Amino acid sequence: MLIKKIVTISSSEITPREVYQQRRRFLREAGALAVAGVGATLLPAAGVAGQKFPNLRKSPYSLDEKTTTYKDVTSYNNFYEFGSGKSDPSERAGNFRTFPWSVAIEGEVKKPAVYQMEDLLKHHPLEERVYRLRCVEAWSMVVPWVGFPLRDLIRRVEPTSRAKYVEFTTLLDPAQMPGQRPGLLGAGLDWPYVEGLRLDEAMHPLTLLAVGLYGEVLPNQNGAPIRLVVPWKYGFKSIKSIVKIRFVEKQPLTTWVRANSREYGFYSNVNPAVDHPRWSQASERRIGEDSLFSPKRKTLPFNGYADQVASLYAGMDLKKYF
Amino acid sequence: MEKNQIVRRFVKPTLFVLALMPLAFLVYRALNNGLGANPIETINRYTGDWVLRFLLVTLAVTPLRRLFGWNALLRYRRMLGLFAFFYACLHFLSYAWLDQYFVLADIIKDVAKRPYITVGFACLLMLIPLAATSTNAMIRRLGARRWQALHRLVYFVGVGGVVHYLWLVKSDLREPLIYGAILVALLGFRLWHRVRRDPGTAAAGSAQHALL
Numbered sequence: 292m293l294i295k296k297i298v299t300i301s302s303s304e305i306t307p308r309e310v311y312q313q314r315r316r317f318l319r320e321a322g323a324l325a326v327a328g329v330g331a332t333l334l335p336a337a338g339v340a341g342q343k344f345p346n347l348r349k350s351p352y353s354l355d356e357k358t359t360t361y362k363d364v365t366s367y368n369n370f371y372e373f374g375s376g377k378s379d380p381s382e383r384a385g386n387f388r389t390f391p392w393s394v395a396i397e398g399e400v401k402k403p404a405v406y407q408m409e410d411l412l413k414h415h416p417l418e419e420r421v422y423r424l425r426c427v428e429a430w431s432m433v434v435p436w437v438g439f440p441l442r443d444l445i446r447r448v449e450p451t452s453r454a455k456y457v458e459f460t461t462l463l464d465p466a467q468m469p470g471q472r473p474g475l476l477g478a479g480l481d482w483p484y485v486e487g488l489r490l491d492e493a494m495h496p497l498t499l500l501a502v503g504l505y506g507e508v509l510p511n512q513n514g515a516p517i518r519l520v521v522p523w524k525y526g527f528k529s530i531k532s533i534v535k536i537r538f539v540e541k542q543p544l545t546t547w548v549r550a551n552s553r554e555y556g557f558y559s560n561v562n563p564a565v566d567h568p569r570w571s572q573a574s575e576r577r578i579g580e581d582s583l584f585s586p587k588r589k590t591l592p593f594n595g596y597a598d599q600v601a602s603l604y605a606g607m608d609l610k611k612y613f
Numbered sequence: 614m615e616k617n618q619i620v621r622r623f624v625k626p627t628l629f630v631l632a633l634m635p636l637a638f639l640v641y642r643a644l645n646n647g648l649g650a651n652p653i654e655t656i657n658r659y660t661g662d663w664v665l666r667f668l669l670v671t672l673a674v675t676p677l678r679r680l681f682g683w684n685a686l687l688r689y690r691r692m693l694g695l696f697a698f699f700y701a702c703l704h705f706l707s708y709a710w711l712d713q714y715f716v717l718a719d720i721i722k723d724v725a726k727r728p729y730i731t732v733g734f735a736c737l738l739m740l741i742p743l744a745a746t747s748t749n750a751m752i753r754r755l756g757a758r759r760w761q762a763l764h765r766l767v768y769f770v771g772v773g774g775v776v777h778y779l780w781l782v783k784s785d786l787r788e789p790l791i792y793g794a795i796l797v798a799l800l801g802f803r804l805w806h807r808v809r810r811d812p813g814t815a816a817a818g819s820a821q822h823a824l825l
Binding site: 362363366367371374375377430475478479569570576583584585586587 | 643649650651652653654656710711712714716719723727728729780781782783784785786787790
């Protein structure tokens with residue numbers, strides 16, 4: 292006769308799922324670190340949010356403006372992969388795995404490669420750059436980014452003469468990114484998120500690949516572990532959590548253009564003279580600074596970077612190529 | 614105590630205070646630095662949400678009466694409708710004052726140029742005569758039939774309110790569609806009820822006619 296004995300385990304003895312997952316993740320990452328033989332100086336490569344970057348260079352491209360508080364920069368985010376609410380990314384991206392992470396360089400380049408994050412960090416000295424960030428929704432921030440110029444990476448991979456544009460792609464992982472779930476369960480965009488720049492825009496010294504802010508490893512909600520920052524364009528051009536950089540001949544079809552080409556253009560340069568069809572772009576609200584009862588501030592052409600970048604668009608009709 | 618007195622002395626004041634709770638909570642958040650990174654956007658969205666909620670609750674009174682015979686709800690419909698108007702005024706005030714800083718030229722340009730603002734503003738204008746004729750004296754002056762015909766404007770306000778929200782969002786339609794689905798159910802019930810009660814009208818007339 293088979294006698295079954297029911298073993299009772301009190302719920303207090305069961306390790307919560309999150310705890311053991313965290314533990315496994317820690318073991319996996321610690322193991323990977325040991326294998327990689329990464330020294331203590333490169334620890335930020337492991338994607339430990341909050342970890343400080345040592346010896347950051349100051350950049351002459353930095354603004355001398357009051358920065359938006361760390362709290363606002365890290366809690367008021369548009370990162371639709373985690374939901375369309377401003378607090379969704381900071382609330383839902385906590386367990387997002389940013390290690391190990393690699394970025395594939397593909398297309399019209401002489402040296403296609405898949406770079407591990409550690410490799411990118413080792414190769415490119417990091418600097419701090421304080422930039423204005425102007426969202427297409429008419430608000431703005433001033434963010435002290437940590438990163439390196441995209442042009443340094445581009446030079447390293449040697450684009451061919453056929454490379455005219457650069458296409459960037461965000462990670463596609465609906466299991467980790469609830470906003471990417473299909474149809475009405477998600478945030479309503481086609482995934483993965485794709486952005487693009489003309490090669491000369493990508494080569495501009497202001498164009499940054501950011502891996503941190505406020506001297507620390509990029510928090511997940513801000514696009515960890517590596518994101519683009521193009522300060523003279525609306526924020527959605529600055530694609531987050533990049534896994535692929537592809538050099539192409541034709542202008543890429545970017546996510547927001549695909550979603551609504553009447554409202555969002557490929558260039559999307561900050562331009563107070565060209566309104567979004569549904570709201571004015573003439574002025575903006577600076578997050579955390581203006582009081583409830585102060586008027587908005589005027590938006591500047593190219594977000595105040597006209598001296599550096601206007602020449603890229605000489606002779607172009609900016610109303611047509613918005 | 615008589616039932617009428619209970620309603621007047623306890624139920625209505627309680628409902629009144631409850632309906633002010635969203636505003637109280639907003640003020641509490643404002644005083645405690647709890648409005649987030651973009652307080653003006655928070656206030657504007659929050660008050661807008663409550664306009665839609667009060668509109669839908671007001672529009673739910675008739676279906677609930679018909680379905681479950683909860684006729685007592687009728688006593689509170691006016692207050693609920695007036696709170697929808699109250700939050701609509703706050704919503705507009707937050708836009709005109711906090712967002713546009715009372716620059717009239719900018720407001721006029723916005724209302725004329727941005728379809729979602731045009732629709733929202735039209736809804737506010739439609740609510741004004743409804744609020745103004747909400748007193749017993751006005752009902753008597755207009756006569757029940759005319760008063761009722763006028764107050765059917767609220768259907769258009771409901772539809773306009775949902776459209777206003779739908780046209781505002783960038784890509785995530787989930788929330789406005791939830792409000793839209795509830796509105797369709799509430800207005801659809803009226804249509805269905807009308808058809809069932811009076812099949813001749815429905816056969817002869819359009820959907821809109823049947824609604825009226």
